[in-house]
Amino acid sequence: MNATLFSAVAGTSFSTLAADEQAPSAKSKLLEVIQITARKRVENAQEVPVAVSALQGDNLDAYSxxxxxxxxxxxxIPSLSIESSFGRSFPRFYVRGLGNTDFDLNASQPVSLVVDEVVQENAILKGFPVFDVARVEVLRGPQGTLFGRNTPAGLVKFDTVKPSQDFDGYGSVSYGSRGAVDFEGAVGGALTDRLSTRVSVLWQDKDDYIDNRAPGFEQKDALGGYTDQAARIQFLYEGDDFTGLFNYHIRDMDGSPIAFRANVIKQGSNDLVDGYEHDVVFHDAASRATQQVDSQGASLKLEWDLANHTITSISAWESAxxxxRADIDGGYGGYSINxxxxxxxxxxxxxxxxxxxxxxxxxxxxQELRLSSNFAGDLNxxxxxxxxxxALTIENYSYDTAANGALNGYVIQQxxxxxxxxxxxxxxxxxDDFKVTAGLRYSDDEKEFSANRTLSPAGGGALFLTENPSDDHISWDISSNYKINDDVNWYARIANSFRAPSIQGRILFGDEVTVAxxxxxxxYETGIKSDVLDGRGRVxxxxxxxxxxxxxxTAVGGGANFNxxxxxxxTTGYGFELDTEWVLTDExxxxxxxxxxxTELKDNDLAVAVCAQCTVKDPTFQVPGAFGPEDRAILDGNSLPHAPEWISNLTLRYTKELAGGDFFAYTDISYRSEIDFxxxxxxxxxxxxxxxxxxxAGYAWAEGxxxxxxxxxxxxxxxxQQVIGAIDFNNNTGMVNEERYIGAEFKVKFY
Known part of the structure; x- marks a missing residue:
């Protein structure tokens, strides 16, 4: 899984790095000023009273x-982790330990993704490829006032490169391990004196490389490959006091799901089994495994600049x-034929x-409509x-592997x-040194839900269930920023937010729709943002x-395949985050x-079903079940799942002028501590x-x-290689991070 792979391009910090707009041979002894839009205004990141990390420009291109x-x-990025049990789709975000492990396509998340000021609510929308992006911002902590209801942990914000009157573009191609090819490019410029456009494309391809060695189901190169294509076209109209930006984007991905591996974990330990091979699985349903993703969307941003105000309208449509389909048990057999x-x-x-x-x-x-003041005085x-x-429709299918994959279960959720x-x-x-911001938001949320099971793999029969939860909430925040001196800012922030009611209706193997x-x-947070060493360092x-x-x-799995x-x-959480950047020498x-x-759960009465074959460390008790007594684990005092206590990243960038260009070498060392799945x-x-x-390592040069x-x-x-995710309801099935990846890349920019 690429979720735990760390980019080899490590020239810049994810926390406080600006774009390097200079020619390859140019050098700067000072760190760049970072401009962000975390509060829907263009501001200096060092003066914003929010824990925000930013990445932009050429360095973002290199990482992605x-x-x-x-x-x-x-x-x-400090306190940020991302994982997926689907592979290149359905990413799950965690900030400061808060996230959601639910793999149902109706799952909500407490970390929001906003792309070009449009929220991407469904998890499939969140997997759209990253290309031709101008800036990424990660806002930690509740962001409910300006960004909405499902942001109690924070949000990730992407802004793509916008059209301009200047003609420019780029193209890059890379080739790597297992026949992986990656191409992306963009070109843009003026159509008229007031209208400009930009077209961006991405094509990623990787061959199937995982062999299936299950007896009777042998197949070379059965899994692991994909073809992912995406494109974006934008038109920007710039009038005297009016701008209009139209954005259309589309994605088409065809590949295989992440490889589930049965009993890949040694019993009584968390080690990989002896003889583990990354390019081998033992599936009896690999030939039917597939994953297709199609998404598209459009947005129209209209902005009027008045004498003392700006009116902004953002209308958007997204579709996914x-x-x-996958072999979830990750093995073969476990059934009888005749x-x-x-x-x-x-x-x-x-x-x-x-x-x-x-x-x-x-x-x-x-649809968002907002009015922003542009006063020169103390109040804005x-x-x-x-x-x-x-409107969302979800289908859940179960198949009888013993009958050559015949359908034996079906649920439709709406x-x-x-x-x-x-x-x-x-x-x-x-x-001049002390500023205060206060915000308030009233939100109202309502869902109408139904789950209709027409075929049950467990003999449960047809079932139709409905739910209609609703709620409203007032979110608020207050923050202050105090300039201690020209180089040091102190800030403090208190914020409140909420996540709207959620529904879990994947009733293939259960007879209950649950509502949270x-x-x-x-x-509560406080921090220092400082520039040190005369602009050569940032802490x-x-x-x-x-x-x-x-x-x-989400109580995922347990003894039955049911969420x-x-x-x-x-739940309580506390901690700290440190971002630093240094110009050690000119090179x-x-x-x-x-x-x-x-993080810590505090609930004496909360207990969940446990795994089928693993060694549980929590205190347990038994309850009656359909197939005999079932164990329940008491969760009080546990940390949250997929919440590493420690995340750290060290990068070094060396650049040396050589023969009219620059030789460069980057290294990146990243660490995350243990996690519970x-x-x-x-x-x-x-x-x-x-x-x-x-x-x-490489060489960069300019010609004309x-x-x-x-x-x-x-x-x-x-x-x-380590197990980074698991399935617990059957055997000790695990998912493993990607192996070593080696490649080469060529890139050209033009103006």
Whole structure:
């Protein structure tokens, strides 16, 4: 999985790095000023009272190039981790330990993704490839005032490169391990004196390389490949006091799902089994495994600049479709044909599990209208309205592997969500050194949901269930920024936000639709943002504490292949984040980032079903079940799943003028500590700490209006492989991070 791969291009910090707009041979002894839009205004990142990390320009291109999907940011930004059990689609984001492990296509997340000021609510939308992007910002902590209802942990914000009157573009191509090819490019410029356009394209391709060695199902190159294509076209009209920006984007991905591996974890430990091979699986349903993703969307941003105000309207439509089918048990056998048991392996396979999930129809419509003041005095404000409308259809399938994959279970879920909000934010400058911001948002959310099971793999019969949860909430925040001196800013922030009610209706193997009521969070943080050594260094540090009430959690799996939503009474989290960047010499730059997150569930009555074959460390008790007594683990005192306590990243960049160009070498060392895959704690399902290293070296030069770059790179240099995700309801099935990746890239820019 690319989620834990670390980019070999490590020339810049994810926390405080600006674009390098100079020619390859130019050098700067000072760090760049970073301009961000975390509060929907262009501001200096060092003066914004929010824990925000930013990456932009050529360095962002380097990190996200060479076949990487959005998970390239995993463990690169303090307190941010990203993972997926679908592969290149359906990323799950975690900030300061808060996230959602639910793999159902209706799952909500407490970390929002906003692309070009449009929220991407469904998890499939969040997997859109990253290319021709101007800036990425990660806002940690609740962001409910300006950005909405499902941001109690924070948000990730992407802004693509916009059209301009200047003609420019770029193209890059790379080739790497396992026949991976990555091409992306863009070109833009003026159509008239007032109208400009930009077209951006991406094509990523990788051959199937994983062999299937299950007896009777042998197949070379059965899994592991994909073809991912995406494009974006934008038109920008610039009048005297009016601008209009139209954006249309589309994606088509055809590949195979992530490889599930049965009993890949040694019993009684969290080690990979002896003889593990990354390019081998033992599946009896690999020939039917597939994943197709199609998405498209359009937005229209209109902006009027008045004498003292700006009016902004953003209208958007997004749509996604997916079908993903996989051998979930990760092995072969576990069933009988004509009452004759079929040999099973690797290890013990209690039963076969082959399933698929799909979204045949999805439409999301959003509308935002806001008024922002542009006063020259001490007071400024923003007020706005927001509307959200989503229609979603989900299909869940189960297949009988013993009958050559015949359909034996089917559920269709349908959900309509309507939400609206009114919000406002006020900035007041008390003195030149002391500023305060306060914000308020009222949100109203309503869902209409139905789940219709027409075929049951477990003999449960037809079932039709409905739910109609709704809620409203007032989110708020207040923050202050105090300039201690010209180089040091101190800030403090208190914020409250919520996540709207969620529904879990994947009833293939259960007879219950579960609803989680709204979760609310109140967060406290304070920090220092400083420039040191006369602009050659930057040190930003934050400490925080939060309490979440009624946290929405997903009890995934257990002894049965069933997801259930629960609310935890209370969850607390605290920690710190450190971002630093240094110009060590004219030729050597360095960054060092570190975060610590401690999370704890506090609920004496909360218990969930546990795994079928693992070694549970939590206290347990038994309850009656359909097939006998079932164990339940008590969760009080546990940390949250997929919440590493430590995340750290060190980068070094060396550049040397050579023969009219620049030789460069980058290295990146990233670390994340141990994680629990599930709400309960077990020996086998504790992911080990992961330390990975990348290296990139090459040569860059300029000729006329063209800039060229050729490089070689390696990711996961020491081929560190660990289990990074698991399936617990059958055997000790695991998912493993990607192996070492070696490649070369050529890039050209033109003006």
């Amino acid at each position: 190039s060479a076949g990487m999907d959005i998970r390239f940011m995993n463990a690169k 479709e997916i079908y993903s 009452d004759v048991p079929v040999a099973m392996g690797p290890g013990f396979i209690p039963f076969s599990s082959e399933s698929a999930d799909g979204i045949p129809e999805h439409d999301q419509y959003t 404000y923003q007020v706005g309205l927001f509307y959200f409308d989503e 959900q309509d969500t309507k939400a609206w909000a009114v919000f406002g934010s006020v900035d007041y400058t008390f003195t 009521k709204s979760e609310t969070v109140t967060s 930003n540090a934050t400490v925080f504490y939060y309490q979440m009430d009624d946290q929405q959690l 259930r939503l629960v609310n935890a009474d209370k 050597l730059n360095a960054t060092f980032n570190l975060s610590y997150n401690k 599930f709400l309960y704690e077990s020996v086998e399902f504790e992911g080990k700490s992961l330390l990975e290293t990348g290296l990139r 209006d063209y800039e060229y770059e050729v490089s070689a790179f390696v990711r996961n240099m020491f081929d560190e």
